[in-house]
Structures are given as C-alpha cells and as structure tokens.
Amino acid sequence: MALGLWGKIRFACKVTELVLAALCMALFIRTAIPTDVARHPDVALLPVTFGGFVIVCTGLVLGFATGDKVPKKIDLLYTWVGVALFLAAGGLLIDFCYRMPDMREDRRMVALGCGATAIITGVVFIADLIFSYKDVHEYVPH
Structure with missing residues (x-):
C-alpha cells in the first residue's frame, strides 16, 4: 500500500480517532453515570457515540491498513457525523x-x-475532514 503524504496523515488521523474513541468509552464506563433514559435522556447519546465510533473507526483503520478503498462519500459522512456527535457528547457530559x-x-x-x-476527538475529526478535502488525488469522477 503506497500512501502519499496526505494519505499517511489521514491514516494517522483515523488511528488517533480510534484510540480517542476507545479512551472515551473507557472513561465513560469509569464514571459509572446511570444511562437510565427515563431520568437522563441526553446521557443515552454517550455510550452509543463512543461505542459506535469504536466500531466504525476500527473498520476504517482496517480498510486503510489492508489497502482497500473506502468510498469517499461514506468516509466523509462518518467523519461529519463524528464531528457532530463527539462535540455534542463532550458538551453534554460536561453539562x-x-x-x-x-x-x-x-x-x-x-x-x-x-x-x-470527546471534544478533542471532535477536533481530530475536523482535522481529518480538512485532510480529506486536501487529499484530492484519490477522488475519481464518476
């Protein structure tokens, strides 16, 4: 797998996102915050965000590592959703x-x-978005 400079930076971003999402999940478990949706409906977003993105980021990192092409639109969609969910989850948890x-x-x-x-992870997702748009040589017009 021959990655250019932007590809290597994006791979590093994906690995960082995976590590930070796993760290968020571990810290959330350590807080022992009740996830009772009836009493705290906003807190239900947290384990879904952290656990879901551990799975998504693992798939993206494995895709990059094995040299498989991850569709750009799907990658950008996951990254945009990651920005929104991690920034929201971080703010909700602090609140x-x-x-x-x-x-x-x-x-x-x-x-x-x-x-x-979680907020730092959202910022890493923003950096990944910037590098995704810079990585224009991988875009193939349809």
Missing part, C-alpha cells in the same frame, strides 16, 4: 457534571476528563 451536584468528586473529575477527551 451533566454541573447539573448533578451530588455526583462523587472522583467520578466528576473522570467525567469532565471524558467530556474534554
């Missing part, structure tokens, strides 16, 4: 910490770290 005054302090710190990591 949840401030709305729950009875939350244990150690869990609050882990939850705030998870929220910050």
Whole structure:
C-alpha cells in the first residue's frame, strides 16, 4: 500500500480517532453515570457515540491498513457525523457534571476528563475532514 503524504496523515488521523474513541468509552464506563433514559435522556447519546465510533473507526483503520478503498462519500459522512456527535457528547457530559451536584468528586473529575477527551476527538475529526478535502488525488469522477 503506497500512501502519499496526505494519505499517511489521514491514516494517522483515523488511528488517533480510534484510540480517542476507545479512551472515551473507557472513561465513560469509569464514571459509572446511570444511562437510565427515563431520568437522563441526553446521557443515552454517550455510550452509543463512543461505542459506535469504536466500531466504525476500527473498520476504517482496517480498510486503510489492508489497502482497500473506502468510498469517499461514506468516509466523509462518518467523519461529519463524528464531528457532530463527539462535540455534542463532550458538551453534554460536561453539562451533566454541573447539573448533578451530588455526583462523587472522583467520578466528576473522570467525567469532565471524558467530556474534554470527546471534544478533542471532535477536533481530530475536523482535522481529518480538512485532510480529506486536501487529499484530492484519490477522488475519481464518476
């Protein structure tokens, strides 16, 4: 698999996204926040986002690593959705910490770290979008 400079940067972005999504999932599990949808409907977004993107990013990294062509439109769709979901999840988690005054302090710190990591992951997805648009030599007109 011969990747150009932009391809190598995008592969690094995909691996970073995978690692950060897995870290977000691990931190979220550590917070022990109840995911009771009836009481906290906004919190249900968090494990779905983190777990879902661990699966999606694993598939994209394996596609890159094996040299398979990932369709550009699908890659861009996942990346745009990743930006929106990770930024929203990070903001929701930080907001949840401030709305729950009875939350244990150690869990609050882990939850705030998870929220910050989710926002950083959203920024990495934005960088991946920029590099995706720069990587124009892989676009094939139909």
